Amino acid sequence: VELLERFRSDLKFNFRQENNISEFGARKALSQGFRLMMLSSRSMIQRTDGKVILLYGTSTSGKTSLCKEFLNKNLSWDVEGDDISLDQFYVAMSQDIPLFKKYFPYKYHLLSRCMSDQEISLFLFHGIMHCKETASKQAMQRILDTCNQDSIIEDMIKDIEVLLAAQQDMFHRIMRLSASGVSVIVDTMDFEFFYQFKTLQNWECPIQFVLVYCPFEELARRVNARNRGALTKSSLGEYRNPVFPLLQYLTFFRLKLHPKEMLTDKLNVATLLKIVEEQTAESLQVSSIKTELSEITHKSRENLEMVFQQLGFKYPPSDDTVLGFTPIFYCDYMINTQEVSAKDAAEIITSRS
Numbered sequence: 001v002e003l004l005e006r007f008r009s010d011l012k013f014n015f016r017q018e019n020n021i022s023e024f025g026a027r028k029a030l031s032q033g034f035r036l037m038m039l040s041s042r043s044m045i046q047r048t049d050g051k052v053i054l055l056y057g058t059s060t061s062g063k064t065s066l067c068k069e070f071l072n073k074n075l076s077w078d079v080e081g082d083d084i085s086l087d088q089f090y091v092a093m094s095q096d097i098p099l100f101k102k103y104f105p106y107k108y109h110l111l112s113r114c115m116s117d118q119e120i121s122l123f124l125f126h127g128i129m130h131c132k133e134t135a136s137k138q139a140m141q142r143i144l145d146t147c148n149q150d151s152i153i154e155d156m157i158k159d160i161e162v163l164l165a166a167q168q169d170m171f172h173r174i175m176r177l178s179a180s181g182v183s184v185i186v187d188t189m190d191f192e193f194f195y196q197f198k199t200l201q202n203w204e205c206p207i208q209f210v211l212v213y214c215p216f217e218e219l220a221r222r223v224n225a226r227n228r229g230a231l232t233k234s235s236l237g238e239y240r241n242p243v244f245p246l247l248q249y250l251t252f253f254r255l256k257l258h259p260k261e262m263l264t265d266k267l268n269v270a271t272l273l274k275i276v277e278e279q280t281a282e283s284l285q286v287s288s289i290k291t292e293l294s295e296i297t298h299k300s301r302e303n304l305e306m307v308f309q310q311l312g313f314k315y316p317p318s319d320d321t322v323l324g325f326t327p328i329f330y331c332d333y334m335i336n337t338q339e340v341s342a343k344d345a346a347e348i349i350t351s352r353s
Helices: 002-019 023-048 063-073 086-094 097-103 105-112 117-128 134-147 151-179 191-201 216-232 244-252 269-287 291-311 342-352
Strands: 052-056 078-081 184-187 207-213 253-255 265-268 322-327 333-336
Touching (some): 052 063, 063 184, 151 184, 207 342, 216 244, 244 253, 244 269, 265 269
Parallel strands (some): 052 184, 052 207, 207 333
Antiparallel strands (some): 253 322
């Protein structure tokens, strides 16, 4: 800045001497030229920044497969992902009360003193997965008031702090890579955190937000297949509650309220209910073998009732209403992984990056 100011002062003096004009006239003419020079230098700096593509969407939507295909085509790009496996973290924390009660009996005991099972489930789902929301703060305060700052609070706050610290570290790594001219593709689930952090930091690097979209019916089918794989490998920690696909879907999509909003899905309420109940029925058959899962599947009906209440319907729904859904968060463009393969999707992103 000092060098530029000195250069500007010398240039103004020489400009006045050569053209025999007043200081005001020289200042006006040179200020316009100086602004153009600064804009030009700024655009040149921005061109050296590495591009950033942020893939976001529901679990099992195909983000990771797409990311791998993209990197095969773009070898100079770097890749970033969540240090903590958010996918597994979400499942573990929002799965349902029975496993939480089994593996964290003391924490469950403290929570149950001030909250019902349904409220605990909501707290785990919103308080940990979306700890920035108002609802989670209210739930946290209730526990603080009731439990007198017991160790459960410290443990949960530590969990949240670790998660947020990992996300912030990843964000700063991406900023450093981009500033160094390295292009980065990011595979994450927590789009909201990235979007808010980008806004707060006033980060001006070239970034694209790509919604990796999977229609609900296909998403439910994929989660079902993933559950079978988890059981085959005896990985019960990866097993999804039958309501999990719907909870995930409603994390990224909401009811379409305005004609101009993008329409992603049209779902019949009865069909929605049928899909979840079919998955529940299959899980119950599995549960006769895997006793650890029996309570989870039985509890899913309560979760389903809660979801339908959020949508404004009684459970079970009596009418045959068709619901339209639209993305909650901003995206530059969307890729439907049911319609295109991971390889073709990678081609689309390459052409648009």
